[in-house]
Amino acid sequence: MSETLTFARAITEGLRSALESDPKVLVMGEDVGRNGGVFRVTDGLQKDFGEDRVVDTPLAESGIVGTAIGLALRGYRPVCEIQFDGFVFPAYDQITTQLAKMHYRSRGRLQVPVVIRIPYGGGIGAVEHHSESPEALFAHTPGLRVVSPSTPQDAYDMIRAAVASPDPVLFFEPKGRYWSKGEVAAGPYPTAQAAGGADVLNRARIARPGTDVTLVAYGPTVATALKAADTLGAEGTSAEVVDLRAISPLDVTAVAESVRRTGRCVVVHEAPTFLGSGAEVAARVSEECFYSLEAPVLRVGGFHAPYPVAKLEHEYLPSVDRVVDAVDRVLAH
Amino acid sequence: MSETLTFARAITEGLRSALESDPKVLVMGEDVGRNGGVFRVTDGLQKDFGEDRVVDTPLAESGIVGTAIGLALRGYRPVCEIQFDGFVFPAYDQITTQLAKMHYRSRGRLQVPVVIRIPYGGGIGAVEHHSESPEALFAHTPGLRVVSPSTPQDAYDMIRAAVASPDPVLFFEPKGRYWSKGEVAAGPYPTAQAAGGADVLNRARIARPGTDVTLVAYGPTVATALKAADTLGAEGTSAEVVDLRAISPLDVTAVAESVRRTGRCVVVHEAPTFLGSGAEVAARVSEECFYSLEAPVLRVGGFHAPYPVAKLEHEYLPSVDRVVDAVDRVLAH
Amino acid sequence: MPHTPTGEPDAAPADIAPVDVEPLVQLVSPTGERVVEPDNAGYRSRVDHLTSEDLRALYRDMVLTRRFDDEATALQRQGELALYAQGRGQEAAQVGSAYALAPQDYVFPSYREHGVLQARGVDPVDRLRLYRGQDHGGWDTEAHNVHLYTLVIGSHVLHATGYAMGIQRDGAVGTGDAARDAAVVTYFGDGATSQGDVSEALVFAAVNNAPVVFFLQNNQWAISEPTSRQSRAPLYQRGEGFGIPSVRVDGNDVLAVYAVTAEALERAHSGGGPTFIEAYTYRMGAHTTSDDPSRYRERAEEDYWARRDPIERVAALLRAEDGWDDDWAAGIDREADALGERLRTEVRQLGAPPTATMFEHVYATEHAQVQTERAWFEQYENETNETTGATR
Amino acid sequence: MPHTPTGEPDAAPADIAPVDVEPLVQLVSPTGERVVEPDNAGYRSRVDHLTSEDLRALYRDMVLTRRFDDEATALQRQGELALYAQGRGQEAAQVGSAYALAPQDYVFPSYREHGVLQARGVDPVDRLRLYRGQDHGGWDTEAHNVHLYTLVIGSHVLHATGYAMGIQRDGAVGTGDAARDAAVVTYFGDGATSQGDVSEALVFAAVNNAPVVFFLQNNQWAISEPTSRQSRAPLYQRGEGFGIPSVRVDGNDVLAVYAVTAEALERAHSGGGPTFIEAYTYRMGAHTTSDDPSRYRERAEEDYWARRDPIERVAALLRAEDGWDDDWAAGIDREADALGERLRTEVRQLGAPPTATMFEHVYATEHAQVQTERAWFEQYENETNETTGATR
Ligand SMILES: Cc1ncc(C[n+]2csc(CCOP(=O)(O)OP(=O)(O)O)c2C)c(N)n1
Ligand SMILES: Cc1ncc(C[n+]2csc(CCOP(=O)(O)OP(=O)(O)O)c2C)c(N)n1
C-alpha cells in the first residue's frame, strides 16, 4: 500500500503509526497538541490519542528534554518536538550531559529512548534562529544518534525507526522540504533492536548513481545535490549522489566505496563548513581513499558567519551553482 | 622581568594584570571569591579587587554568562569561570545564540567582550564531567574565538589578550597542566584592537621544529606531542610540533606550511576524534597539501565514547605511544 | 489523569464588567471611570500629576502603535514582511510602562513591544527591518536606550539583569540624583516565565539587589498554550518566591500600568532592588502572522477581551475628563494615516543589504576563517558574474 | 554597592539552643526533648506510630551512614578514592526522609545522599564505585528504586519530575492502594536551587500536578558560597511561587523530617501533586575531600552546628524515652566496625574494569563509529602487547 504524501505528513503518519503500535510512545512539545505544532506535523494526533500522550508542555526546552528522560526511565518513549533549530540550545545540557550518557553511565542498565525532532535548515525566508543547521553540535557527542531524512519515504521510515530505537535520536527534519511530495509505502512497525540497527538509521543511500564525482549530502541538500547532478549531467559529467541519512553514525564505508569509484568527492550541507559534518567526511574520505582521490575533497556549505538575514540567505546557502562550481574544481584537478 | 610560575599561577597573574589595567574587567563565577576557585586560579583576587569586581555568583552557568553579556553591554569586560568542562553546557544557549551572535545581530554596534574560562581535559583521575574536551562544540559556532594555551607564558599572554579582545573568547585551560612550571615574562597590557588580532589568539606556534612529520596539538596534548617527538627523535625521526593555540580561528596557513615541508601530519587532541577539531585540520591539510602529503593525515584522540571512568582514562586519552604509533603508520605509507 | 488546579479562573468566563482576577491594581475601569478604592490610594497618587496633555500623549502613542500594528500586518499579508508579531491589545501595558521610564533607563524588550519602541522614539521603519528579513536588529540601541529584540525566549531577561548589575557598579543607583539614577525594564511573556533563564534572572537580580524591573505581559497565551500550561499559581507570585516584591496590574489600564512601573522604578533607582510586575492583558491578535488562533481558542474569549480594549478605555477616560477635542482626535488620525503611508512606502524600499554584509561583524577583529571564506566568495561572485552575467 | 537583604539571619549567630529560623517544623529539640506545640500537632500525629524499634532503626542507619562517611573519607586520604563528598551532619535529613518512602517510590538523589542509599539498602561498596573512579554509576537502580547519582547540578530534578509524570500515566496515583500508589522524591542542595533546571522542574511538576517531592537540603553552603549568594528569600518560599505547597523543617531532627516527608508523600500518592520541602541542616564536613572549608567559613559556625549534631539528638531522645541499652548500642558499634572493615577491604579490591568496557554501552545497538574505533583499539592493544609486552 503506498500513498502520495508531503514530507511533513509522512512524519505525521510515522508518528501516528508509532503511537498506535506502542502505547508507551508519547509526543511532547510546545504547541504540539491542539495547534498541531507550528508546522502542523502533529496535526490531529492529540485529538486521536488524548492529552496524556500528545502533550503541550511549558515553554522550556530543558524541561521538555529533562522530563522526557525521566519518562523514558519509567518506560515511556517520548518524542519531543523542538519548535525550530535555533531553540534547541536551552536543552543542550540535558541532551549532552544526560541523554547521551545515561546508558553508558549505568553500564547499559538504563535506556533512554528519547527522540528529539528538530525542524532545521534555511531557505524559508525566516527571522533569526529559524534557519540553522546545528547537527554537528550533536554528532560530536558519543551516545547520540543524529539523522536527517531527505524524502517522504525515508521521513516515514526513519521517524518510526527512531522512535522504536533504544538509543536517543536527534531527528533533524529539513523544514524547507516539508511541502515536497513523494510516495510513501507503509510497512510493519519495527522492533527496538531492529530499529536501532535499521539501515535507515545507519546506512547511506545512493540517491543517484554516477561515475565521475561523488556528491555527499543529507536532509535539505540532497535535493540541491540532485539538481546539481542534473546540471552536470547535461554538461556530460556523471555525478553520484550519496544521501547520508545519518550523521552519527556516518556511513564512511558507503561514501568511500563510491569515491573509490569516482575518484572525486564534494560534500554539501547547509551548516557552516568549519567543523561541520563535512569536515569529518572530508577527513575520512581523504584518509580511506588516499590512493584513489584525484582531487582534494571539497566542501560546499554555510559560511563562518551566523545565519544571515532572510534577504541574504540564498547567497549563504549552498546553491546548485556553488555545487557545480566545486565539481568543476575537483574535475579540473 | 621574568619569573617561574605554574601554569595556573600564570593565569592568575594575567587576570591580576587585566584587573589592574582596566577598571572594567570583572571576574565572576562559582567560588571564585573567597575560595579563589576550586583550582585556586583566582586566589587572592577578591581580597585585592573587592567583591564587586571578583564576584561569587549563584550556582547557575546560564545566569553567569547571561548576566555577563548584560554587563558587557553596559561596558564591562567580564571573565567568567566555569568550574569544570562538563558544566559549561547549561550556559550553552547563552553562548551559542546570544554571546556569539550579538555583535553580528547589531551589525557591529554592540560588542560583548566576555571571556569564558574553562578548565578542561583529563588525566587527573576525576569523576564524570570533570575531564572532558568540548572545544569543538564551540569552535563550529561563528562569532566565538576558541583558544587553549599550552605553556605558562602563553597562558599569561593569552588570557590578557582574551580579556582585552573585543570578541567573546572561550578560553580552555588544560587543567592537567595547571601545576607545570615555566618562565613567564610580563609585557605591556594590550589594547583591544591589538588583542583581537594578537598572534597568541590567532597564530600557531612551532613548539619544536622538525622535518619528517608534523604533529599538530594544542592545550594539554602539546606536552604529549613533545614527548612523542622526543621518543621519535631517539628513533631517528624528526617531528615538528605545531601548537595551534587557537581552534577558532585555526591557523591553517602555519599547519599547511609545515606539512608541505614534512609531507606527513598527525593531529592530537583529547576530544573524541569524530567531528573533533582534528577533523577540520585533517580536511584542510588534505585539501591544501594535496600534492605534498605522502600519507593520509591521521588523528589521535579520544574515542567515540563518553569520557570513561578514571581507572580507564589512560587507555582513552591519546598517549605518547599512540602518537608514536600513528607516526609509524604515516611514515610506513 | 488528575487535573491541575490552576488557582486562577479561566480566561474567558461570562460577561462581567471588571477584570476578574484578584488582587489587581486598577485605576480606570473598562468603561473609563476612575477606580477609587482605599487600597489603590498609593497608586492613585502616582498619577495625580499627569495632566490631560499627558493622557492625550498616552492615547496618541497607543493609537500610533495600533496603526503601526495594522499596517505591519497588512504589509506582511502583501509579502513585504517575512513575519510580524502583533501587539494589539497590549498597548496600555507597553506604552504605560515605557512612560514611567527616565531617559537614562534601559529597556530589554522581547519581540512584541512595539508600543515601548513607539514611546522610546525608535523609528517605525527601523522597527520592521527585522521582520522584513533585512536586519537581525534594526535600530541604534544606544540612541534610544532600547536593546534589540531577542527571539530566544527568556534569554534577554538575564542580559537585562547583568546590565542592571553594571548600573550598580557605575554607581548610578541610590544617588538621589533623578538625572543619574538608572534602572532596567525587561519585557517578557507568560510563556517565557517557564524558561530557566527567567528564573535564573530572578535569582541573580534578587541576590545582587539589582535595579531591574521584570515586566511580565501575561497576555493569556503562549502561541496556542493558555497560561495554565505554564503555571498553576498566578504568575505575579513567581517573583515573591525569589524574594522580589511583586504586583499584578490591569495591563489594559494605562494609568495603573504607569503607576506600578513608576513605583518599581523608584524602588530600583533608589537602591531598593528589583520588582516583578505582572500586567494582566490579552493578545487580541494572532501570535504572529503565521498563526491561526481559531485552531485553539474560542471566539467568546476574544469577544470578552474586545470589550476591554485598552485604547477604548483611555478614549473613554478622555471623553469623561477632557471632553473630546474632535480636532485633536482628527489630528491624531492624520498622524496615523501618515505613519501608515510612510510604512507602506519606506518598508518596501528596504532592500537586501549588500551581500558582503554577510561576512561583516562576525567578529570585531579579523578572523582568518571569515577572511578566507569572504575572499573565496568574492572571487566566486566575480567569476560567476563574468561567466553568466548574473550570480544565480 | 548596596547590600542585599537576605530575609534570613546569618547562619552562625550567638550560642542559642533552638534553631534560629521561623517557621520551622520541629518535633525534637537539639537536646532530645519532644517539642509539643499547637502548630506541630499534625506532624506529631505522623510520628505517633513510630515505636522505639523504629527510633532505634533510624539511629542505626544514621550511625552506619556516619561510619560509612568516615571510612570513605579515610579511604580517599589513603588514595583509594578519587574523591568523596561527605554527608556528615545531614544524616537526619537523609535517613528520616527515606524512612517515609514506600517501597514502590522512586528516589533521584544528587551525589551526597549516602544516608538515603543506606536506608534504601544500596550496598555500601557499590556506593563508592563512582568515587573510586571505577564506575560512573555503581548500583542496580531498579533493585532499590534509587536512580544513580547525578553530578550536573540540578539536572536530575527534571528527570524526577518526568518520572513522576510517568507514574501518573501508569495510573499509579490516587488509587488508594497503598501498595500501588507511587511517588518520587528528589534531593538537591541550596546551590542547586539557582539552576534553571530546578525552576523548570517546579513548573512542570506544578502544571502536571505530578507526584514528586522536591527535597531541598539547605546545608548552608554550596562549596564556598553561603545560601545568601543563592537567594534572598528563605528557600522554602521558592516552591510557593510556583504554586507548590512548601514547608521548612529542622533537617537535623529526624522525626520532623520523617513527618513532613510522610505528609508530602501522602499528598503525592493520593493525587495531590508536588510538595517542596526545605530541610534546614548543615554540612559539617568539607564540600568534598578536595575542599578546604577553613578558606571560607568560621570555626564558630562549625562549632555552633556541632552542638546540633543530628545523631546526638536521636541518641538523646533514645536515652530519654527508651533508656539506653548498652548491649544494643555496642551491637551497633560492632556493625559499624564491620562496615568499616568491609569497606577497607572490598573497596581496595575494586579494580579497573576491563579496558573494553570503555566502548560498551555507548549505544544500545551497534554504532559504526564505536565498532570501528573499538576494532582499531583492540588490534592496537594486541600489537603493542606483542611488541612491548605491556600496553603503556
Ligand atoms: C527558546 C525558544 N523556544 C521556543 C520559541 C518559539 N516561540 C516563539 S514565541 C513563543 C511563545 C511565547 O509566548 P509568551 O512568552 O507568552 O510571549 P507572547 O508571544 O505571548 O508575547 C514560542 C514558543 C522561541 N522563540 N524560543
Ligand atoms: C552544573 C554544575 N555546575 C557546577 C558544578 C560544580 N559543583 C559541584 S557541587 C557544587 C555546589 C553544590 O552546592 P549545593 O547545591 O548546595 O549542594 P551541596 O554540595 O551543598 O550538597 C558545585 C558548584 C556542578 N557539579 N554542576
Ligand SMILES: [Mg+2]
Ligand atoms: Mg503570552
Ligand SMILES: [Mg+2]
Ligand atoms: Mg549546599
